[in-house]
Amino acid sequence: MAGAEGEPIAAAEGEAARLSTRERPLGAPGRPMDRRSPFFVGPFGALGVGVAYGLFQVLVTANHVLVLIGLSAFLAIGLNPAVEWLIRRRFPRWAAVLVVLFAVLVVVGGFIAAAIPPLVSQATTFAGQLPRWWQDLQNHSSLLGRLNDRFHLQDRLTSLVSGDAGSLLQGVIGAGQIVLGAVASMVTVxxxxIYFLADMPRIRRTIYRMVPHSRRPRVILIGDEIFSRIGGYLLGNLITSLIAGLATFAWTEATGIPYPVLLSLFVAIMDLIPVVGSTIAGLVVTLVALTVSPPLALATGGYIIAYRVAEDHLLVPKIIDRTVRVPAVTTIVAFVVGGALLGVIGAFIAIPVAAVIGLLLNEVFFPKLDRG
Structure with a gap:
């Protein structure tokens, strides 16, 4: 029996010795496994499910970091046309990146420099008004006094400051954590x-090398068009925002509304947010004009509405629609969905993302469906 059991192994050993050669000491590979076998489909299917679940957990855990990375890549792609324009003017890439970043920092620094003096002035005025407001709280004939009698504002303020120090401290710590988190996110972006912008050519080549050689030329054409549309959207948005800021400065300076530089920079930055950004900015400018006089506030509101109509029907179609080419209905839907998913960041990138999806549908999916 033992000899009979050893014969198959002996035969296999003899065959192994015959297959082993000097060129192939371990023999030639055998036939591939039958991929339809349940012993192949079952383990690898379970492995695929496990990998998919692990990737899903990674996405859920690191969603904040991934959003920052995506926003940084979007900004780098949007700023890259300006860098390429400087490179065509014989600038080295590192110098072109520095020039573009310096221009962005000048705008942000100008807003901060314009915002600090009025903020300090308003804070000083507010601090000077506190003693008078405290006296009005105790005066039963004043508006604040009547509100205090009805809602017990003075007692609530006193308990907030003295009686519930732990909750107040926790609130201060929570606010500090939010501020630090926002600053850390801004620095990360x-x-x-900067790194994405400086290394954009190599990133582009790496992305295209991941595509099979036979399909690479077509993917390069579509990918470069996607980069062009994202860059055109950001550049066009910056141009329309600059025009909105200049129009606001001209109106506030001519009518005597306070803080014209601060308000114009605020309008220019808020105008970068589609649909609601300019509306919020216009409401703020109108409220500031109300501190001067109600007729001026009405005139300011009319001016802002007129400019908004001109921007939507003249500037946006000529500057943005020609580069992004997204229908109006798609723009609104993309803005609502992007804002619901990612907040302000989602609203900001919604239109170019919709343009990319539309391009892929028209160039890849719809032709396949038409042929099918």
């Missing part, structure tokens, strides 16, 4: 944008 700035640093990643």
């Amino acid at each position: 700035v640093v990643l944008t």
Whole structure:
């Protein structure tokens, strides 16, 4: 029995010795496994499910970091046309990146420089008004006094400051954490944008090398068009925002509305947010004009509405629609969905993302469906 059991192994050993050659000491590979076998489909299917679940957990855990990375890549792609324009003017890439970043920092620094003096002035005025407001709280004939009698504002303020110090401290710590988190996110986006912008050619080549050689030329054409549309959207948005800021400055300076530089920079930055940004900015400018006089506030509101109509029907079609080419209905739907998913960041990138999806549908999916 033992000899009979050893014969198959002996035969296999003899065959192994015959297959082993000097060129192939371990023999030639055998036939591939039958991929339809349940012993192949079952383990690899379970492995695929496990990998998919692990990737899903990674996305859920690192969603904040991934959003920052995506925003940085979007900003880098949007700023890249300006860098390429400087490179065509014989600038080295590192110098072109520095020039573009310096221009962005000048705008942000100008807003901060314009915002600090009025903020300090308003804070000083507010601090000077506190003693009078405290006296009005105790005066039963004043508006604040009547509100205090009805809602017990003075007692609530006193308990907030003295009686519930732990909750107040926790609130201060929570606010500090929010501020630090926002600053850390901004620094992360700035640093990643610089690296993406400086290394954009190599990133582009790496992305295209991941595509099979036979399909690479077509993917390059579509990919470069996607980069062009994203860059055109950001550049066009910057141009329309600059025009909105200049129009606001001209109106506030001519009518005597306070803080014209601060308001114009605020309008220019808020105008970068589609649909609601300019509306919020216009409401703020109108409220500031109300501190001067109600007729001026009405005139300011009319001016803002007139400019908004001109921007939507003249500037946006000529500047943005020609580069992004997204229908109006798609723009609104993309803005609502992007804002619901990612907030302000989602609203900001919604239109170019919709343009990319539309391009892929028209160039890849719809032709396949038409042929089918």
